Structures are given as structure tokens and as C-alpha cells.
Amino acid sequence: MSATSPSILQALSPSDTEDVAQRRALLAEIDASCRGTLMLFFGAALVWLLIGTVFALIASWKMHSPDFLADIPWLTFGRVRPAHLNAVVFGFASEAAIAVTLWLICRLCRAPLMHGWVVNIAGVFWNIGVAIGIGGILAGHSTAIEWLEIPGYATPLLFVSYALIAIWGIITFRFRREKHLYVSQWYLLAALFWFPWLYSAAQILLIMEPVRGVVQATVNWWFAHNVLGLWFTPIGIGAIYYFIPKVLGIPVYKYSLSVIGFWSLALFYNWNGMHHLVGGPLPAWLITVSIVASVMMTIPVVTVGLNHHFTMWGSFHKLKDSPVLRFMVFGGMSYTVTSLHGVLLALRSVSEVTHFTHSTIAHAHQGMYAFFTMVMFGAIYYIVPRIIQVEWPSARLISIHFWASAIGIMLYIVPLIIGGTLQGVAMINPDVPFLDPNKYSVVTMTVPYLRVRSVSGFIILVGHLAFATSFIWIVARWIKAARQHQPTPIVSNV
Amino acid sequence: MNPDPDNNTPAAAGVVADLAPADPREHIEPNEAQRPMSLWYVTFLCLFFGWGGYYVQRYSADYGALSYDENAGFGGAKTNIVKQVDPYVLGKRLFENVCAKCHQPDGHGVAGQYPPLVGSEWALASGPARMVRIALDGLQGPITVKGAGYNNTMTPHRDALNDQQLAAILTYVRTQKEWGHNASAVAPEEVAGIRNKTKDRAALGSWTAAELLALPDHEPRP
Amino acid sequence: MNYGPIIFLGVFLTIASSWIGLVLIPQVQFGRQQEVKIEETGEIYPTVRPGLAQQGMEIYKANGCIYCHSQQVRPEGYGADIARNWGQRRTVSRDYLHDNPVMLGTMRTGPDLSNIGVRQTSVLWHLQHLYNPQITSKGSIMPPFRFLFEKRKAGDKPSPDALALPKEFAPEPGSEIVPKPEARALVQYLLSLKANAPLPEAR
Numbered sequence: 001m002s003a004t005s006p007s008i009l010q011a012l013s014p015s016d017t018e019d020v021a022q023r024r025a026l027l028a029e030i031d032a033s034c035r036g037t038l039m040l041f042f043g044a045a046l047v048w049l050l051i052g053t054v055f056a057l058i059a060s061w062k063m064h065s066p067d068f069l070a071d072i073p074w075l076t077f078g079r080v081r082p083a084h085l086n087a088v089v090f091g092f093a094s095e096a097a098i099a100v101t102l103w104l105i106c107r108l109c110r111a112p113l114m115h116g117w118v119v120n121i122a123g124v125f126w127n128i129g130v131a132i133g134i135g136g137i138l139a140g141h142s143t144a145i146e147w148l149e150i151p152g153y154a155t156p157l158l159f160v161s162y163a164l165i166a167i168w169g170i171i172t173f174r175f176r177r178e179k180h181l182y183v184s185q186w187y188l189l190a191a192l193f194w195f196p197w198l199y200s201a202a203q204i205l206l207i208m209e210p211v212r213g214v215v216q217a218t219v220n221w222w223f224a225h226n227v228l229g230l231w232f233t234p235i236g237i238g239a240i241y242y243f244i245p246k247v248l249g250i251p252v253y254k255y256s257l258s259v260i261g262f263w264s265l266a267l268f269y270n271w272n273g274m275h276h277l278v279g280g281p282l283p284a285w286l287i288t289v290s291i292v293a294s295v296m297m298t299i300p301v302v303t304v305g306l307n308h309h310f311t312m313w314g315s316f317h318k319l320k321d322s323p324v325l326r327f328m329v330f331g332g333m334s335y336t337v338t339s340l341h342g343v344l345l346a347l348r349s350v351s352e353v354t355h356f357t358h359s360t361i362a363h364a365h366q367g368m369y370a371f372f373t374m375v376m377f378g379a380i381y382y383i384v385p386r387i388i389q390v391e392w393p394s395a396r397l398i399s400i401h402f403w404a405s406a407i408g409i410m411l412y413i414v415p416l417i418i419g420g421t422l423q424g425v426a427m428i429n430p431d432v433p434f435l436d437p438n439k440y441s442v443v444t445m446t447v448p449y450l451r452v453r454s455v456s457g458f459i460i461l462v463g464h465l466a467f468a469t470s471f472i473w474i475v476a477r478w479i480k481a482a483r484q485h486q487p488t489p490i491v492s493n494v
Numbered sequence: 495m496n497p498d499p500d501n502n503t504p505a506a507a508g509v510v511a512d513l514a515p516a517d518p519r520e521h522i523e524p525n526e527a528q529r530p531m532s533l534w535y536v537t538f539l540c541l542f543f544g545w546g547g548y549y550v551q552r553y554s555a556d557y558g559a560l561s562y563d564e565n566a567g568f569g570g571a572k573t574n575i576v577k578q579v580d581p582y583v584l585g586k587r588l589f590e591n592v593c594a595k596c597h598q599p600d601g602h603g604v605a606g607q608y609p610p611l612v613g614s615e616w617a618l619a620s621g622p623a624r625m626v627r628i629a630l631d632g633l634q635g636p637i638t639v640k641g642a643g644y645n646n647t648m649t650p651h652r653d654a655l656n657d658q659q660l661a662a663i664l665t666y667v668r669t670q671k672e673w674g675h676n677a678s679a680v681a682p683e684e685v686a687g688i689r690n691k692t693k694d695r696a697a698l699g700s701w702t703a704a705e706l707l708a709l710p711d712h713e714p715r716p
Numbered sequence: 717m718n719y720g721p722i723i724f725l726g727v728f729l730t731i732a733s734s735w736i737g738l739v740l741i742p743q744v745q746f747g748r749q750q751e752v753k754i755e756e757t758g759e760i761y762p763t764v765r766p767g768l769a770q771q772g773m774e775i776y777k778a779n780g781c782i783y784c785h786s787q788q789v790r791p792e793g794y795g796a797d798i799a800r801n802w803g804q805r806r807t808v809s810r811d812y813l814h815d816n817p818v819m820l821g822t823m824r825t826g827p828d829l830s831n832i833g834v835r836q837t838s839v840l841w842h843l844q845h846l847y848n849p850q851i852t853s854k855g856s857i858m859p860p861f862r863f864l865f866e867k868r869k870a871g872d873k874p875s876p877d878a879l880a881l882p883k884e885f886a887p888e889p890g891s892e893i894v895p896k897p898e899a900r901a902l903v904q905y906l907l908s909l910k911a912n913a914p915l916p917e918a919r
Contacts, residue, residue, distance in 0.1 A: 066859040073863040078780020140778035190727040214809040216818040249521035270734035279790035284564035285554035356824035430799035433590040436599040437855030559746040560917040
């Protein structure tokens with residue numbers, strides 16, 4: 001691995017200008033300030049990832065073998081499934097997102113994280129909240145509102161912890177030392193601001209003082225779609241905007257595309273939710289507005305896609321060497337594909353077929369996993385060695401993780417989109433029986449696809465175990481190094 | 495292989511851990527390049543905005559709270575075209591979704607629980623008068639079908655299915671070729687007649703086998 | 717875009733717009749709908765669920781039935797909901813006035829349940845189906861809810877509460893399966909699901 005561009009050599013030469021040397025010292029100070037907080041969040045995220053994966057496998061297995069673990073009330077399908085969703089969304093993904101956001105904000109603002117212990121306490125309470133919430137779901141206290149299943153007694157804890165974290169992010173921003181606001185910061189600040197609004201509005205209007213009738217459904221899907229659109233997506237895009245040019249050492253392709261991509265996402269994404277209710281008991285205008293907003297999402301998706309693509313242009317060979325880049329580019333491409341697929345799914349004529357089928361489930365995983373989770377993995381691989389000053393112990397484990405996750409999720413998405421679409425085609429044809437054990441029927445035709453999904457789940461689990469092994473290993477090295485008061489140098493074996 | 499191949503150059507010498515530069519191999523923080531917008535891109539934006547405006551106006555009916563049909567209000571309200579469907583096809587479709595829940599898709603029922611329709615003397619009676627009554631208001635209590643006793647409840651469908659649908663289902667059951675059935679078809683008018691005649695039945699509860707056996711196969715003409 | 721407040725203002729305005737458009741306006745436009753008197757029958761619709769059915773809804777919620785069953789009928793000519801007899805008409809907002817939470821659902825691994833209380837009124841069928849879906853619906857992938865039932869020692873003759881089961885699903889001789897109150901409540905909830913009143917706006 002010797003392909004070094006002139007810029008790298010310049011940046012590395014011992015004759016660093018004083019300015020560059022000072023900047024590096026500042027980055028080191030920032031990384032050190034984030035250390036404990038980020039490791040807490042990443043560690044907890046990893047635990048939730050594993051728990052969520054196990055729940056996912058149980059739920060998936062039950063879908064084709066309904067007698068599996070059927071006599072344990074708290075493991076019935078309708079409880080394990082929301083337990084999986086909340087573990088990965090509020091446990092894994094949100095915690096990884098918070099950690100990555102804090103680090104990126106600190107770095108891009110050139111400001112160390114002040115009083116990190118406040119965020120640590122918020123993190124501890126967040127985890128307690130998620131644990132109580134998932135325990136409540138398994139105990140049968142679910143609210144039965146999609147994406148908001150966590151019972152009302154756990155959500156205040158989540159909200160207060162989150163508010164504290166968001167305020168901390170914004171305070172850090174307030175004390176920034178860098179005038180220029182890089183594109184990633186727009187997305188991250190927006191996400192920090194949007195999520196508490198969404199979460200509190202949904203909690204109040206659905207659980208504390210529920211609105212009446214189908215307005216509940218509009219609030220529900222306004223919230224649920226925006227968790228993806230205004231919380232995970234901006235953080236995912238913000239991270240890609242940082243890491244691709246960072247790893248490559250070149251600027252982002254075009255500033256104007258960054259600006260348009262951001263504002264069009266802000267403008268359109270939050271209007272998308274009602275496309276989950278096409279054909280439902282809601283006035284035509286409400287659904288039409290969301291369909292239009294969904295189609296308009298083509299603008300930010302294509303814009304951001306072009307900006308990322310042209311930044312990568314000419315550097316694709318570097319994917320071979322850099323695992324971080326590999327995760328990021330996989331995530332970025334999945335974002336484009338999944339969003340354009342989502343535009344299609346929102347159309348009335350397509351929705352007639354695919355609504356109420358497994359193809360929606362596949363689509364959700366394409367967004368949450370193939371895009372967002374892969375980006376978070378890439379970010380974690382980049383950040384952890386820098387904050388704890390220890391190298392990842394095994395390149396092979398990282399490689400196993402990438403390929404298991406990438407192949408696993410593709411094996412999940414592609415068959416399930418096909419199977420779900422066929423399921424929809426059968427469902428809208430009244431001459432295909434809904435259930436008949438001896439004929440092609442809506443229920444029985446899905447079973448082979450559901451089995452493939454379980455297989456893909458095992459492959460993904462292998463990836464996650466590889467990741468967990470890496471993480472535990474690097475933490476062990478870190479602790480060992482800390483005990484000896486002799487931090488391992490960053491580059492151990494060149 | 496280098497464990498962290500993101501960075502592929504030797505470390506700067508003399509890195510002190512506590513005050514280490516973040517990572518000596520790391521590039522400086524990213525930035526954006528300034529380039530002009532392309533005309534193609536601006537055209538692409540304009541097209542989308544134009545289409546969006548048109549679509550909202552076209553498919554929002556009159557923006558009313560109770561306007562569910564997106565085509566209404568634009569002179570294009572969908573008229574309710576009732577498609578003429580072959581009663582046998584309609585009957586099969588409804589049988590699979592309504593009756594098969596108990597009588598099973600193959601019409602053989604569940605032994606001891608739900609009586610069979612295949613070869614059933616009730617289904618194949620020379621006239622449909624009893625069948626129509628059972629389908630309309632249900633059946634309760636002991637009944638003998640093909641020599642076997644059953645004691646269960648049959649769901650009434652008076653409110654769930656209209657005359658045309660009930661006639662189609664009964665026609666399907668009585669003429670199912672694969673089951674070897676070859677009884678007479680049932681006309682919607684027959685169902686309508688019995689529905690009207692028994693309109694107070696719902697209040698009295700479902701039929702019993704004994705009551706039905708006291709009735710003739712064929713509905714007497716009024 | 718180096719000016720923080722501008723970003724915050726824009727971010728605030730965009731989310732406020734959708735909050736107004738998708739939450740506030742719907743609430744104003746149809747959040748306070750009222751019951752109506754049905755011309756044909758003179759009955760008030762919709763009515764509040766009786767207590768036992770309300771308890772059954774809690775069982776429906778707790779066990780996540782919503783993840784496989786929707787409660788909405790799409791209009792004639794859009795999908796096959798009506799052709800499959802899941803309803804005689806589409807559902808409209810008024811049908812859900814007394815539902816809390818409103819469980820429209822987004823998935824149909826199993827059939828729609830908007831009108832299950834019209835389509836299948838047999839309590840026994842529902843209990844058998846919950847105890848083991850294979851009894852009534854061979855090939856179903858719905859999980860059995862045996863934990864809503866208990867196995868008891870049978871007396872000399874079966875107790876009136878005992879669930880009638882086909883031989884292959886029956887417990888060993890000397891014991892019987894009795895539905896717990898949860899199972900009975902859940903069935904009452906299912907039987908209360910009816911969206912068939914002839915509302916003018918649903919034609």
C-alpha cells in the first residue's frame with residue numbers, strides 16, 4: 001500500500017507548518033475530550049445491536065415456523081417484532097447516531113466536548129429508558145403504535161436524556177472556533193433540533209393526550225416516517241459528507257449541490273409520512289400531498305447522490321484499501337437506491353400492489369440497514385482508533401463484518417422485495433385465495449421468501465459477531481495500555 | 495495487511511500520546527469546492543416543481559375532509575361501474591374468502607367440528623330454500639350431515655353479503671364440478687324473496703336443524 | 717451558509733410547515749368528527765365498545781396483532797379488499813371515532829379485520845383459531861396463542877367452559893382446555909369490529 005498522493009505527503013511531512021501542527025494538536029484535544037462519552041455510547045449501541053439481531057432472528061423464524069417458541073407469552077411474534085424494532089432504532093441506531101454526531105460536531109466546530117460527564121449521565125438514563133421500554137413491550141405493555149411502542153412510563157426518561165444530549169450538541173456548536181459551517185454540520189444540527197420536536201409532539205398527541213380517530217394515524221406516520229427522514233437520514237448523509245472527502249483528502253464536489261440537497265431534504269422529507277396510508281380512511285388531499293412530497297424527494301436524493309458520486313469519481317480504487325470508505329460508499333449508494341425505490345412505492349398505482357406486503361419491510365431495512373447502519377459501522381471504524389489511540393486488532397474481522405453485512409442485507413432485501421411484490425400481485429387478485437394449503441395462495445406463497453430472510457439474518461449475525469469481537473478486542477487492548485500507562489502508538493506495524 | 499488501511503503512510507516520529515496530533519496520517523478536515531450549477535440540473539429542478547404543483551391540484555379533489563376519491567372534483571369522479579361477473583367465478587372467490595374459514599377450501603369441513611359441503615344432502619337438496627336460510631341467519635345446535643353429528647354455530651351473513659353474492663356462493667357450492675355437484679343454480683331473486691320473508695328472523699336467533707327440516711326444499715311461490 | 721441562526725430558522729420553519737400541514741390541519745379539519753344517525757336504521761354510529769370488548773382490545777394491543785392484520789378497507793377498484801369481502805364498502809374516518817389507539821395497520825400477513833365481527837361471528841371458531849390456527853386454517857403462519865388458554869383436569873364430564881377441539885388437537889384424556897378470560901375478551905373485541913354501517917361519505 002504505497003499509493004500516496006502528494007497532499008498526504010505534504011500533510012505528513014515533518015516540516016508541517018506551525019498552523020497544521022496546531023490544528024492537529026487541537027484535533028487530538030477534541031478526540032480526547034470525546035473519549036469516555038463516545039466509548040460509552042458505542043459500547044451500549046453494540047449491545048443493543050446484538051440484542052436486536054437476536055430478536056430479529058426469533059421474529060423471522062416464527063414467520064415461517066409459527067410453532068417456534070409459541071408457548072412463551074413474552075416471545076410471541078407480536079411482542080418480539082416491536083422489541084426488535086425498538087432495540088435497533090432507539091438502542092443501537094440512535095446511540096450510534098448520537099455518538100457520531102457529537103464527535104463530528106466537536107471536530108467540525110474545532111471545539112472540545114465540555115463537561116462530557118453530563119452527556120454520559122444522559123446516556124446512562126437513555127439506556128435505562130430503552131431497557132425499561134423493551135422490557136415493557138415484552139411484558140405486554142406495548143402502545144401498539146408503530147415506532148412508538150415503548151410504554152408511556154419509559155418515554156419521559158428517553159425524552160429528558162435526549163434533550164440533554166441535543167442541548168449539549170448545540171452548546172458545543174455555540175462555542176465553536178471555526179467560522180465556516182461545513183455541510184455535515186447543517187445536517188447534524190438540523191437532526192438534533194428535529195428529533196425532540198417530533199418525539200415530543202408524537203408522545204403528547206398519541207399517548208399522553210391522544211387525539212381522536214384517524215388523526216392518530218396521521219400523527220403516527222408523520223412521526224414514524226420522520227424518524228427515518230429527519231433523524232437518521234440527515235445524520236447518515238452528514239457522516240458520508242464528512243468521511244468520504246476526509247478519507248480521500250479532497251474537497252466535496254460542489255457547494256451549490258450541498259446547499260440545494262440540504263434545503264430540499266428539509267423541505268420535502270417531513271411531508272412524506274402519509275404515503276403509508278394510501279387507500280386508507282383519510283381525505284384525498286392529505287395523501288396526495290405526501291405522494292408529491294415523496295416524489296419531490298428525488299431532488300435531494302439525486303443531488304446528494306451526484307455530489308457524493310463526483311467526490312468519489314476517480315477514487316473508486318481506494319475502496320480496496322479502506323474499510324471506512326467501503327462502508328460509507330455502500331451506505332451512500334444504498335441511500336440513493338432505497339430513496340428512489342421509495343419514490344416508486346409512494347405512487348398510488350404501485351402502492352396498490354406493494355402496500356401491506358413484505359416489500360415495505362424490505363424497503364425499511366434497505367433504509368435503516370443498507371444505508372444508515374452501514375454508514376454508522378464505517379464511522380465507528382474510523383472514530384474509535386482515534387479517540388482511544390489503539391489500532392483495530394484485525395483487518396480480517398473488519399473484512400468479515402463488511403462482507404457478511406453487505407451480502408446478508410442484499411440477500412434480505414432483494415428476495416423480499418420480489419416476494420413482497422408477488423404477494424401484492426396475488427393479494428389484489430381476488431381469484432387467488434388468501435389461504436389454501438394446497439394451492440398458490442397469498443399466505444403460502446410468501447413462505448419460501450420468509451425462509452430466505454431467516455438465512456440472511458444468520459449471515460448478518462455473523463457480521464455483527466465479527467464486529468463485536470473486534471470491538472471487545474480493541475477495548476481490551478485499550479484497557480491494557482491504560483494500565484501500563486503506555487498507550488499503544490497509533491501505527492503499530494508498518 | 496495493514497490493520498487500518500485507511501491510512502497508509504508511516505507515523506510521524508516522536509508522537510507523544512497525551513498530546514498526540516489526532517492522527518498524523520489523517521487528512522485535514524474536509525471542505526467544499528465551488529463550481530457553477532449546470533443548466534441541466536436547473537431544468538431538472540424546474541420540471542419537478544412544475545409537476546408537483548400540477549399533481550397536488552389535480553388529485554386533491556376539493557381538499558374536503560370527506561373527499562376520499564382523489565379523482566373527484568376534477569370532473570373525473572370514478573363512476574361505480576359494477577362489473578358483470580360470472581356467478582360461478584364470483585361464488586368461487588367468495589367461497590374461498592368467506593366459507594372456507596370453516597368448511598375449508600376443499601369443502602370437506604373439519605371432522606367433528608365443521609360439517610362438509612361436498613356430497614352434503616343439505617347442500618344438494620333439490621331446492622335451495624334451507625341453504626338460503628342457513629346462509630342468511632346462521633344455524634345453531636345439533637345437525638346430522640352425511641350420517642355424522644355436529645353441534646356448532648354457523649355465522650349469519652344477512653348483513654355481510656347481498657343477494658347477488660349469496661346466490662353466487664350457493665350456486666358455486668351446488669354446482670362445483672370437482673366435488674361432483676350438479677344441483678340447480680340459485681337466482682338472486684330467490685335469495686331476495688327469502689330474505690324479505692324472514693326479515694324478522696335475526697331477532698329470534700339462528701335456525702335449528704329441526705326448524706329447517708320442517709320447511710320444504712323449494713320455496714312456495716307467493 | 718456560515719450563519720448559524722439562518723440554519724436554525726430554516727430548520728424550524730420546515731418542520732413547522734409539516735407539523736401544521738399533517739398534524740394541525742387534519743386535527744382542525746376532521747379531528748372533531750361526531751357520530752351520525754344512520755338513515756336506514758335510525759341507529760347512532762359509531763357506538764362505544766362494550767367493556768369486555770374494550771378489555772379484549774388491550775390483549776390485541778399487547779400481543780401485537782397489528783403487525784399482521786390491518787383494520788382498513790380500501791375502496792372498490794383499488795386493491796381487492798371489497799372483492800375479497802373484507803368489507804362491503806371502504807372505511808372512512810368516522811368508523812374510527814371510538815378507537816384508541818387507532819390500529820389501521822400497515823401489513824397484511826393475515827387478512828384485514830375491519831369487519832371480522834360481521835364476517836365470522838362464531839365465538840367457538842375464534843377460540844379454536846386462537847388456540848391453534850391450524851385447526852380452522854390449515855397452512856396458516858399465524859402463531860398459536862395457547863398461552864391465552866389453560867389446561868385443567870377434566871371432571872367426570874367436560875365443564876361447560878371447555879373448548880371443543882378436534883381429536884388431533886385435543887389434550888390427553890382426563891384434561892381439558894379452557895379459555896382464560898383474556899381469550900374470551902379478545903374474541904369479544906374481534907366480534908365488535910364492524911365497519912359496515914351505510915355512511916353516506918363511504919359510498
